[in-house]
Amino acid sequence: MDLEQYQETIEGYLENSLPPDERTLFEKEMAHNPDLKAEVMKHILANEAVGILIEDKIRANLEKVIAKDKAGQTITKDKKPVVRKLFTPMRIAAGIVLLITAVWVFSQFSGHSDNALTAKFYQEASTGTLLGAGSSDVTIEDGQTAMFKEKDLEKAISIFSNIPETDPNYLTAKYYLGHCLLQQNSYSEAANAFGMVYVTMDLPQFINREEVNWNWMLAKLGAGATEEAENTIDQILKNPEGAYFQKAKELEKSLTSIWR
């Protein structure tokens, strides 16, 4: 059977363009002719295949529209990013301001902490004539060398701590020990050392009792005995002629600062 002659009829049948009587005739023929039916099927499949090709293109076009729509939403969202873009430098600026503020606040707070104030108002040790050598193996001169020349506070503390009570320079050793401990932030021990010196009636001449009192107060402040330290400050402030009056005023101001 030559199916070539049927091509136009098949097309017409599938396109619904055959006149009704021709259509009926063709369907009858198809029902008795499996080859013709298969040929029609192949036509349908070929049309479907082309339809799929067209559909794919449409789908691709629709996907573009959907993508644009989503991008449009992104643009709407992008408007936020535009704002966000504006926000970004603002955020950075705000971050920097916050950081600076934090650092400043921190510095203010830390600058007004007991430890910071103790370090700030620390009064250095005086030096003077020693009262002759003791009998111990370690001498106060060794401690002085370690403290003032070598700047080795650990060593100096070790030496001053081992000066026996029998040593004529015992109080001087305690005085230097107090200074070393205060510089090492060992406030409680420093307070003990300065306290011992302060309450002693006969101090070596070079040791200034007011200075001992001042550093003792600082040691107490550093040790957290704020109330005791404030009492000492109050006492110092009662004497405007005193050597530590100005310092006491400054310290009081710092102690009453809002940053504490």
Add this chain to the structure above:
Amino acid sequence: MKDDTIIAAMKAGGREQEKALSYIYHNEDYRKGVRYVVNNFRQLRSEDWEGIFHEGIVHLTKCLVMEKFRQETSLKNYFLGICRNKCREMVRKDKKTPPTLDLPPEDPDQVKSPLEIMLGEELKDMLRAAVKMMSKRCQEILQLKAMSYSMKEIAEELELSGERVAITYNSRCKQQLKNKLQENPNLLNILREYRWI
């Protein structure tokens, strides 16, 4: 955008088609209509509307491009009819009812071949593969023919020397495609399974 304008734009393809697609895609009446249609199917979830909407647009455009829309109703009603059928298909798929070639078209306005109903993704892929194996020129001719271009128009569109050449090309390409389909044993098996051949 009037129906005629949409139809013309859809047929024109390319950017014009994209504009028309965008119009329908963003048209709230079309959207509401599909939501309403989907809500009438108890078996479907309300969120299914979007998939139905997308597939409906593709199908509508295909019908417009292939000149299957006879303009007996408004484009929107025609579109909603398509979506209604898509919902039925979805329900049928969920029930796993095997498609039959005798399945009557629910909406008489819909030009939907039984094969189209039967076409699963697997079969579609086979057809797609077969048509993609053809030359670009053949694909273009067959597409234009499917879009109801006359042979004269096809000749003009593809800059062929004349109508006669377009007819010859079309005939050869169609035969080529049929041969390619016939070469695919899987495709034939499926057709036999459904007693189409």
